[in-house]
Amino acid sequence: MSDGNGTMGLNEHLSERPVYETELVPHRSLGRKGFRILFAITGILSLVHVIFFLTVGAWPIMLFFGLDFVLLYGAFWLNYRAARAREQIRLSRLDLTIRKIAPNGLVREARYNPFWTKLKIARHPEIGITSMRVAGQGRETPLGDFLYPEAREQLASDLTRALATVKQRI
Template sequence: MTLATVESGFNGEPAVFTAELKPHRSLGPIGFRVLMGLSVAVTLINVVFFLATNALPVAMFFGLDLALLYGAFWLNYRAARAREIVRLSRNQLDIHKVTPAGFVRKSQYNPFWARFDVARHAEFGITDMAVVERARRTTLGKFLGPEERDSFAKAFTAALADIKRRV
């Protein structure tokens, strides 16, 4: 299953709560281009200097550094394609975890039996969030920051409690 089929995989009921959790990346596409442009300029200046002084190995290492910097950002932006889609309707809780490659792992829960567990640390805030039903457990929002976890936990807890109250 791919991301394109995620939306069609939900049952026909209207959603009471829907959230798409995405990893945050502080450096946008323009900032990335500026950073890489400056890195390429500095690298080229150093490579030309070291080639002129017959220090070929040093020049090659500058090129290797630039390639490693680009590779690290490529991996970082690839990891940012991960998503978690949480959809709560009156009779079903669907969680779709989309990997950076686009593959989807789907978990379904009965909202009346599902429990939302939140682990808190006094200094760091929420450290773990998971939907639990009997022996099954699906962890949510591992890549979120503390404020985002807190915001999601409040909203999702309220929506789940609202569903259970409407019985």
């Protein structure tokens, strides 16, 4: 609603400010530099073995070393591609928005009224949180499937606290 001259009133502007905002990204322990070093060493070792087996006349084995290298590179390529996934969570007094960005760039967005929203958490006694879902208005959206257990615990704690804060400010 505007105040007559086309601008939002102060109360409306304050209610749209985020109470909680975060971006979830998958954890990868091997960075770009480590990746280059790993593949340089693997490539050199494979090349040495290929040359050795080629000189002793066992040329079919050469194909297996090449295939191993290509498969290893393909596995890392798929892993790094999957790491481009993102989840953005933004909670204000009026809206809870969850944006899921797939590795291919496809964006899916779910919006909830925070007053009717509940965070559903599934726990395993030994592992901790195994899954989280935001539920409300007859639908559910999973959260943080790619996170490690400690990060799921932190997200659950932070989001639960933020939802409670929003619900208290009626």
